[in-house]
Amino acid sequence: MTEKHVFYDELGNEIEFFVKAKFTLDDTDYVALLNADQLDTLTYLLKLDMDENGDPIFTTIDDEEEFEEVKTAYEELSRDHLQ
Secondary structure, three states, X not given: OOOEEEEEOOOOOEEEEEEEEEEEEOOEEEXXXXXXXXXXXXXXXEEEEEOOOOOEEEEOOOOHHHHHXXXXXXXXXXXXXXX
């Protein structure tokens, strides 16, 4: 986990996240992020798009069915890497 991204919370505090995994499902890219300061916490699953400059844009997965499909795919990917 060497790739990092910085986000800011509602108070403007900087929070670093490691990219735990990148994967594609149905021609859409997704990313699994892990808080760099709290490695034993939740993994965040986000949709990965690119802006007009080619910079990554992370967006939430609002559709519940899509989220469940992404979660299942990520769990399978994680399981495969542990074997």
